[in-house]
Amino acid sequence: MVDLWSGLAQAFWLVVTLNSELIEIALRSLRVSMTALLIASLIAMPLAALLAVKRFRWRRVIIAVLNALMGLPPVVVGLVVYVLLSRSGPLGVLGLLFTPTAMVIAQVVIIVPLIASIAHQALRDLWQEYHDLLISMNVSQWQKIHTLLWDTRRALLTAALAGFGRAIGEVGAIMIVGGNIDHATRVLTTAIALETGKGDFALALALGFVLIAMAISVSLSIHWLSGTEREGRW
């Protein structure tokens, strides 16, 4: 209990004094995970829409694989990305290992299946509802996808937020590919792991509270910006 309270107090002080190190780490967390979310969404949403409206041979297999990959252990992803990016690996020449870019790559791999699976479910249900109408109106494949994406935007937002939550709270993969290097690849979760290892529970807890607060405020501001909870349609 004492640790929780002192953690909370320390978090409060770190925030109100605008602790420069904290801000740097927090902003890096945000930047890495936001970038990963953006890229992952650009891959996952159209993929989900395609899987919903188009019948092709590997469709079922891809859906099953995506669903299975939702529970992918981040450590394994980190390991694979590490091997690919390491100096002797196939992408070694890019020199990306131990950079924020490597962390973004790992997080994209982790959250694409999650976002695509949730999005696909919503899109598929709506497609069943809309199918006859859109077929009747002879809309193009592109218009179909556009319409479905637009009319499921609430569910897609939820999918994206789930992806963001997984990305920002993830530690196993980015620890491996980022290396938790001070002023370069240290983010909130890896810093927490480090401080816990050192036995500085109060600081670790403080970072943890900042992480939670950040996740909540991102979620709230996205909801607020998109106005989803205001209209009260249903």
Add this chain to the structure above:
Amino acid sequence: MVSGLFPVVLEGAETSRRGRVLVGPIDLTLDGTGICVFMGPNGAGKTSLLRLMHGAARLTAGSIRWACPLAQARRAQAFVFQRPIMLRRSVRQNIAYPLRARGVARRIALERAEAWAERVGLGGMLERQAPVLSGGEQQKLALARALITEPELLFLDEPCASLDGRATREIEDILLTARANGTSLILSTHNMGQARRLADDVVFMLHGKVHETGSAADFFARTRTHQAAAFLKGDIVE
């Protein structure tokens, strides 16, 4: 407006699903003058046949030939489904949707949508979300959304099934106006009064096949088959 779609000729047309024939084989020629009403008991295959002709159900045997190329024929048609399908958008956006999909400028599409909403009596609820409309309002919306593209042929699958007497009147007036403007209408109905009021031609269906066809005057005066006679009397048709 002279319609380029007709005559449409169905030869042995069939649609089946998982090996079960839903409707067919159908041999039928429609010349598209005025309003053709499809009648028959529940499960006779009216919906399936309308969908088949429209291209919303797959042709699994036989042929359907329009007087123009298929792609052109499809573009000149619209369909009002038995269960209205509402896009999760406002009434205005719903009605404007087919125009937007055809590349009509947003402002013009929305203006025309407003005019159509007015005509079907939805003028006061343009901003309402379509899925929360009442069943009858949804049917009116579906009708406006179908007519906004000015189709040469409009399919209507029981368009007045959940409307009250007055709304039915209003819809029938709109349909008659459309017919007067040269739109061909193919509609199914269980409402005998509506069939008598609207039909120019009648197709009577039973057990997935066309059982009897004829002009409305002939059909209602003296049916040729005892099943159709029984149906008109309101008896159970075997």
